[in-house]
Amino acid sequence: MKLKVCGMRSLENAQDLIDKVQPDWMGMIFYSKSARFVSEEAHVALGGLPVNKVGVFVDASLEEIQKCIMNFGLTTIQLHGDESVAFTKDLKAQTGLEIFKVFAVKESIDWRVLEPYLPIVDYFLFDTFTKAYGGSGQVFDWHLLENYPFDKPFLLSGGLSIENVTDIKRLQNKLPQLVGLDINSKFEIEPAMKDIEKIREFKELVNN
Ligand SMILES: O=C(O)c1ccccc1NCC(=O)[C@H](O)[C@H](O)COP(=O)(O)O
Numbered sequence: 001m002k003l004k005v006c007g008m009r010s011l012e013n014a015q016d017l018i019d020k021v022q023p024d025w026m027g028m029i030f031y032s033k034s035a036r037f038v039s040e041e042a043h044v045a046l047g048g049l050p051v052n053k054v055g056v057f058v059d060a061s062l063e064e065i066q067k068c069i070m071n072f073g074l075t076t077i078q079l080h081g082d083e084s085v086a087f088t089k090d091l092k093a094q095t096g097l098e099i100f101k102v103f104a105v106k107e108s109i110d111w112r113v114l115e116p117y118l119p120i121v122d123y124f125l126f127d128t129f130t131k132a133y134g135g136s137g138q139v140f141d142w143h144l145l146e147n148y149p150f151d152k153p154f155l156l157s158g159g160l161s162i163e164n165v166t167d168i169k170r171l172q173n174k175l176p177q178l179v180g181l182d183i184n185s186k187f188e189i190e191p192a193m194k195d196i197e198k199i200r201e202f203k204e205l206v207n208n
Pocket residue numbers: 006007027029031034035036056058080127132133134135136137138157158159160182183184185186
């Protein structure tokens with residue numbers, strides 16, 4: 001199972017994560033209202049890290065995203081807002097980078113909304129709906145994913161922790177399209193500072 005560790009900001013903490021966990025992706029939040037916001041100046045420290053770097057954006061402009069791609073050496077763009085199909089298509093055409101399109105889950109999922117994104121994005125990512133967009137630590141009703149109708153691989157997110165590993169594995173057994181997990185606040189000591197040992201333990205439990 002692939003692992004994305006999101007909301008990283010400190011160079012030492014990120015280096016430790018890479019050394020001890022080797023995540024498939026490391027996420028940085030470029031949304032100024034987030035407690036995990038990564039400012040432009042941080043690229044000097046974080047830009048050179050040897051890991052696939054995901055930039056998380058909420059309804060940002062193409063120009064803002066392009067700037068972060070250049071400065072931080074992003075490999076992946078996570079669209080965490082209400083980005084349209086046209087915008088997502090333009091972004092893919094202009095950058096050629098891997099794209100995660102996030103869908104914030106409430107009480108139900110309308111699969112027709114996801115369909116036009118299928119030829120454009122590399123992965124869907126399902127997260128819990130909150131007004132703050134992400135990093136809430138809240139779990140949504142995973143039963144809603146059981147009739148996922150596409151072959152497109154997706155990542156699961158929203159309140160993932162060591163406590164719900166058994167349920168994650170149960171879902172993975174039912175849905176082979178679930179190829180990755182996105183973790184964040186349940187592994188934090190403080191916003192944007194992760195407990196690396198706890199993440200290592202989570203990875204071990206998920207993969208064994
Ligand atoms: O983490 C944030 O502060 C954040 C703010 C705005 C948009 C997205 C954000 N996080 C993106 C992520 O991919 C998180 O990992 C995801 O929301 C799950 O977080 P959590 O429920 O804390 O595990």
